Amino acid sequence: MSTRCANCGVESELDEAFEAGNQFGHPYCPSCILKTRGEDVTAVKWVFPIALVISVAGIWFNPEDDTGWAILNTLLFYVFGYASLIIHEAGHAIMGKALGLRVTNVQLGFGRTFMMVKAMDVRWEFKMIPFGGFARYIPIDLPWFRTKDFLTSFGGPLANLLVAWIMSWPIQAGAEFTKPVFGELHLWHVFLGTNLFSGLWNLIPYVSGNQPTDGMLMLRAPFIRDEQIKKLRLIRWQMECDLSLEEGEFDKALQQVEEGRKLAPDDPELASRKARALLGAQRFDEARSEALGVYEIESLSLEARARSSNTVAEANLQLDDEKLVHEAGFHSNHVMRIIPWDPEAKTVRAHLLIRKDEVDEAIPLLHSALEEESEPRPRAMMHCLLALAAHKKSDQSAYQAELSNARAAQPDHFMIAKVEKPAT
Structure with a gap:
């Protein structure tokens, strides 16, 4: 028995991979679930420019009315949310490393990766959608792991609350730089608020989807x-x-x-x-x-x-x-x-089709895989195969373009040298 995706029609024997993808509870494959969430995010993204236009128009035509400033400060809350997220996840990473845990990677937001850096021997991935994140850590030594796990989970909220507390000092002292700018734009207060909100919200013990909050992880830690x-x-x-x-x-x-x-x-x-x-x-x-x-x-x-x-x-x-x-x-x-639906599965399938000279079937598979893959090495492989497909179709301009894309993604990928051979 297999399950069919109600959106794209793909079938799979892996029934547990499907989720309810619409209001009718119809099964969607993992790829369509991600696309649906992406469409939801795209729809939400339009709210920001529209709200920005409304707030600026309100301030321009009636600067005495607080409505425009209230909308603008709310938008600022979401913008500063990314900075608060960085502070939060850095708190987890620093606490974990201080306690002797191995912190492997930190993800900030979700969606496609737009930047990746390595700092403190930790891989930091910055995603396009600045909501949510996690720090992944594991024990090197077993003693006191429950305590270390509890404190590392607490490290994120603690970092946010410490920043909020420190930022409250100049406000209490009446410092000039904490006052509103450009009218009623409360930069200092909003950034303080995002940190306070992030710290307190993450201490609430609950599970959202499959993701437990820090508060829930802290409750679970003594019972590992x-x-x-x-x-x-x-x-x-x-x-x-x-x-x-x-x-x-x-x-x-x-x-x-x-x-x-x-x-x-x-x-x-x-x-x-x-x-x-x-x-x-x-x-x-x-x-x-x-x-x-x-x-x-x-x-x-x-x-x-x-x-x-x-x-x-x-x-x-x-x-x-x-x-x-x-x-x-x-x-x-x-x-x-x-x-x-898996990008690697599509890539290998496309490679097989190209080998069998079924190029027209391979190209859509590779384009689909590229849409879903953000890591540079597999993307380089996909571009190499597209270059090979273009060579088989005698499309020299597409061949050169895809080869350039492969080099840009991962210059040292072994497949680049193999794909260059047909042109020599």
Whole structure:
């Protein structure tokens, strides 16, 4: 049995991946759920310029009326919300590192990544939509982890409340720079308010969707079981490996897999990551063998087996053997029955179609994958395949454009050299 997405019509055997996507409760695939949320955000974004025009018009025509200033200060509250979010997540990161936890990455907002930096040995991702975020941390040593988890969860609200408290001092002293500017624009007060709101709101213990607030995490911290803490040590190496894979540090990822295997030698999640690291390191035979081993573990979830199957398919295509290309088709078919919305699955499927000279079917898949993928390395692969498709269609201008896009996304991607060969 399979479930069909009510929006795009894609079918999958992975029923649990679907969510109610409209007011009628019809099932939507993960890709359509993200697009729907993006459309909701796009609709909300129009509120800001409209409200800005209304507030400025109100102030211009009737500066004595407080309505325009009230709207403008409300908009300012949302603008300063991003700065408060940075302070909040930095509070988590600083507290976690001070307590000896491994803080791997911090995400600010959601949606497409527009900037990514590494500071304090932490990866900071800035998203297009400045609402919500998280700091991911894991234990290095087990003692006192419950206390450390409690304090790290408290670190975000504490940072906001400290900033709000410090900002209240000049107000109480009547400092000139805290007074309204350009009429009744309360910059200082609004920034204080966003920090106060962020600090207090996140202390309320509740769960929104699958995301618990800091207050809920603090309530849960004393009740974390010993076996959960031990499992977190293994998860640490899985997460470290994921970050290395995203950054293209494949040798480092392989070392992290070996560290994790000291704790759990037969962990299939580590084996799956090792296969992906070997694939990135261009050790395709080893990647294929490792991924096949994971695929054959029938007790694994459908999604985990599908992702390993996808690695097998890509390794086979890179090995450039006709028999293995046929096997790649079998694995790609399996993947597309389980996770047809996944950008990596679409990329491998497109690679197979290009190999079979079915270029016109491959190009829409790659464009769809590009819309959903924000990481530079997989985007470089997609552009390389689009360049290869353009070469097969004898479209030299598109070939050069896509090759330039690939270099811009990830200059050292191994596929660039392969795609350049047809032109030489």
